[in-house]
Amino acid sequence: MQKYDNNKNVLDAAKERISFVFDNFENIIVSISGGKDSTTLAHLALTEAHNRSRKIGLFFLDEEVVYQNTIDQIEYLMNIYPENTNRLWLQIEFLLTNSTSLEEGQLKCWEAGKHKIWMRSKGKNNIFAKPWAKEKEKYHNAAKGGLGFYGVLENFQDCYKNTAFLVGLRAAGESPNRWRAVTKNPININGNKVYWGSKKGENVVLYPIYDWNFHDIWHYIYDNKLRYSKIYDFQFKKGFGISEMRVSSLIHEKSFKSICELPEFEPKTYDKLLKRIKGISFAQETGKNSKMFKARKLPKNFKSWIVYRDFLLNTYPDPAKKNLFAKRFSKHLNNEFVARQQCRQIILNDYENNLAIQNKPDPREELIEYYKGVL
Amino acid sequence: MIYLGQSSIEKNKIISEYIKENNIKKVFILSPEKLYFNCDIEETKEFIEYDNIIMYVYFYRLLQEINNDVLVVINECLRTKNRYDLTYNCIRNFLYQTRHQIIFQYLPTIESFEDFFILFDFDTRSKWKGQTDCNILKNSNININQINIKLNKIEVQTGAKLKLRYQEEKNNLIEKIGLKDPHTIPRNLYLLSGKSKLFLIDHSKKYIGRNNRFCLLNMQTYKEKAYQGNYTVFEFSHNHIDFIDFLSISKQVDIDVLVADLKVDQWYFERYQKWVEELDRAYAKIRQ
Numbered sequence: 001m002q003k004y005d006n007n008k009n010v011l012d013a014a015k016e017r018i019s020f021v022f023d024n025f026e027n028i029i030v031s032i033s034g035g036k037d038s039t040t041l042a043h044l045a046l047t048e049a050h051n052r053s054r055k056i057g058l059f060f061l062d063e064e065v066v067y068q069n070t071i072d073q074i075e076y077l078m079n080i081y082p083e084n085t086n087r088l089w090l091q092i093e094f095l096l097t098n099s100t101s102l103e104e105g106q107l108k109c110w111e112a113g114k115h116k117i118w119m120r121s122k123g124k125n126n127i128f129a130k131p132w133a134k135e136k137e138k139y140h141n142a143a144k145g146g147l148g149f150y151g152v153l154e155n156f157q158d159c160y161k162n163t164a165f166l167v168g169l170r171a172a173g174e175s176p177n178r179w180r181a182v183t184k185n186p187i188n189i190n191g192n193k194v195y196w197g198s199k200k201g202e203n204v205v206l207y208p209i210y211d212w213n214f215h216d217i218w219h220y221i222y223d224n225k226l227r228y229s230k231i232y233d234f235q236f237k238k239g240f241g242i243s244e245m246r247v248s249s250l251i252h253e254k255s256f257k258s259i260c261e262l263p264e265f266e267p268k269t270y271d272k273l274l275k276r277i278k279g280i281s282f283a284q285e286t287g288k289n290s291k292m293f294k295a296r297k298l299p300k301n302f303k304s305w306i307v308y309r310d311f312l313l314n315t316y317p318d319p320a321k322k323n324l325f326a327k328r329f330s331k332h333l334n335n336e337f338v339a340r341q342q343c344r345q346i347i348l349n350d351y352e353n354n355l356a357i358q359n360k361p362d363p364r365e366e367l368i369e370y371y372k373g374v375l
Numbered sequence: 376m377i378y379l380g381q382s383s384i385e386k387n388k389i390i391s392e393y394i395k396e397n398n399i400k401k402v403f404i405l406s407p408e409k410l411y412f413n414c415d416i417e418e419t420k421e422f423i424e425y426d427n428i429i430m431y432v433y434f435y436r437l438l439q440e441i442n443n444d445v446l447v448v449i450n451e452c453l454r455t456k457n458r459y460d461l462t463y464n465c466i467r468n469f470l471y472q473t474r475h476q477i478i479f480q481y482l483p484t485i486e487s488f489e490d491f492f493i494l495f496d497f498d499t500r501s502k503w504k505g506q507t508d509c510n511i512l513k514n515s516n517i518n519i520n521q522i523n524i525k526l527n528k529i530e531v532q533t534g535a536k537l538k539l540r541y542q543e544e545k546n547n548l549i550e551k552i553g554l555k556d557p558h559t560i561p562r563n564l565y566l567l568s569g570k571s572k573l574f575l576i577d578h579s580k581k582y583i584g585r586n587n588r589f590c591l592l593n594m595q596t597y598k599e600k601a602y603q604g605n606y607t608v609f610e611f612s613h614n615h616i617d618f619i620d621f622l623s624i625s626k627q628v629d630i631d632v633l634v635a636d637l638k639v640d641q642w643y644f645e646r647y648q649k650w651v652e653e654l655d656r657a658y659a660k661i662r663q
């Protein structure tokens with residue numbers, strides 16, 4: 001464990017933070033994803049709840065299309081201290097971007113009437129109805145035509161007041177920018193300045209393990225003999241880089257690459273996914289190809305990224321989203337550098353603009369001019 | 376501690392002495408494979424290839440194994456100018472776990488003085504992250520064996536025919552650059568000038584060039600793992616890092632360079648001449 005000094009390490013500090021949260025909030029909810037960080041945080045918070053004979057919520061927004069290992073991990077966490085756990089496992093209908101198919105650009109998770117092709121049945125102890133009143137529902141995404149992942153999170157948080165939402169976000173390690181982002185705006189909790197959280201409406205979102213690194217997390221999991229998602233073991237054996245070792249959703253624009261290894265890691269999940277939604281087989285074959293989803297190399301039938309972008313836009317199957325892309329691109333510079341990024345957005349069906357575009361002059365053009373002059 | 380310009384024998388000696396003084400039980404040497412050196416210490420040692428540092432299978436194991444009984448040797452790891460490169464961040468994570476590190480680098484920079492602060496960050500656990508003020512360098516113990524590089528220009532005259540072809544090729548390259556990397560312009564023009572230097576090739580001498588397209592027995596490229604004797608530069612490498620690797624392995628300091636009277640050759644020579652000047656400036660600033 002990383003140490004602050006001889007008497008204190010990051011684990012001691014996290015325990016102190018969690019104790020502080022329990023002292024200052026009646027209602028505590030831990031967001032879990034089935035990954036290593038949220039597993040650690042949930043265990044720390046549940047241990048504290050157990051020691052104080054209190055109950056905390058474990059919140060999991062089930063996207064349906066996730067690894068079976070993730071589901072097993074969530075079930076495990078819910079049952080560490082069931083007497084101290086409020087099971088907030090949401091299995092409700094919402095829209096999820098499917099970056100693997102332009103024809104079926106969105107997946108309606110847990111869609112009513114399609115239970116025969118759901119990835120799995122809903123768990124009997126889970127929440128199947130939206131926990132907020134229909135008339136109070138907010139955060140509809142116009143582009144999506146309904147409630148998306150973040151919309152559900154916002155509505156869920158709005159159901160509570162004076163609640164501490166604990167999130168297993170870590171800022172120590174490979175990203176100094178994330179550290180700055182987490183710690184730059186401290187909040188005030190009952191007269192205490194807290195650097196590891198942010199205000200969210202009438203609630204607060206707190207990051208008690210923000211200063212832990214990879215090593216600390218795995219150390220904690222090992223020391224406490226916690227179960228963890230076996231996907232990490234598979235990825236480790238395949239020699240994944242540290243930034244690729246992630247257990248997240250399978251189909252959105254930042255995670256589609258995980259489909260490439262899915263048949264090896266979880267063949268049954270892959271089989272179900274093939275039946276559930278379009279584009280999976282194609283993504284499995286081409287997810288890591290530089291000419292396809294990554295849009296790194298220009299396919300040889302196109303002369304330039306601009307031509308390729310125009311082709312993709314003209315043949316985009318959904319007229320509503322096509323206009324969305326066209327409107328967004330009209331504000332951008334028209335050069336090869338920007339056009340390549342636009343191609344990537346269209347190919348990955350990123351109508352929500354999650355993969356931000358760097359709208360700047362093409363650095364290549366500047367360099368070509370320079371060489372023209374000096375050579 | 377940062378050591379600049381050490382030979383393999385000196386590196387070995389420094390490591391051995393450090394181990395004795397600090398009761399070190401294991402040594403990890405992070406290094407590009409072609410710059411591995413012969414380390415004949417008795418204690419357990421392991422070389423970690425530079426490209427493998429970011430691989431989880433190495434990164435996490437090293438995080439588990441590195442502690443205060445372990446010495447981390449960072450050998451010739453100045454490979455990219457980005458101070459916040461993922462590999463550098465991983466190395467910093469290793470260093471947070473031990474008090475013992477030795478940094479070896481043959482030349483202190485890649486292109487500019489600011490590059491040296493990457494090594495400084497390693498040595499100071501990034502305490503002065505983002506700063507490039509010379510005054511903070513006093514917080515690090517730097518041992519300098521200055522390498523004075525000297526480039527000697529050997530002029531090569533070309534005919535009017537080649538000059539005309541050069542101009543045509545330049546226009547052609549710029550016109551057809553399309554989506555290709557703009558650096559292909561000087562690279563390809565430089566290849567064109569190669570033929571004009573062929574008549575100067577002395578078979579008793581050794582040369583270094585971009586590739587061995589002329590199938591010469593005495594020509595080597597920048598990708599070799601070992602160089603014997605003195606080399607004349609037939610062509611410079613486009614990337615400084617390849618040239619630095621050549622200097623680090625060959626230890627050559629006085630270098631003859633064939634320079635044709637074409638603009639591209641002049642441009643490459645001036646570029647490296649400026650690079651040598653910047654190197655000298657960097658040494659002066661580090662010594663301050």
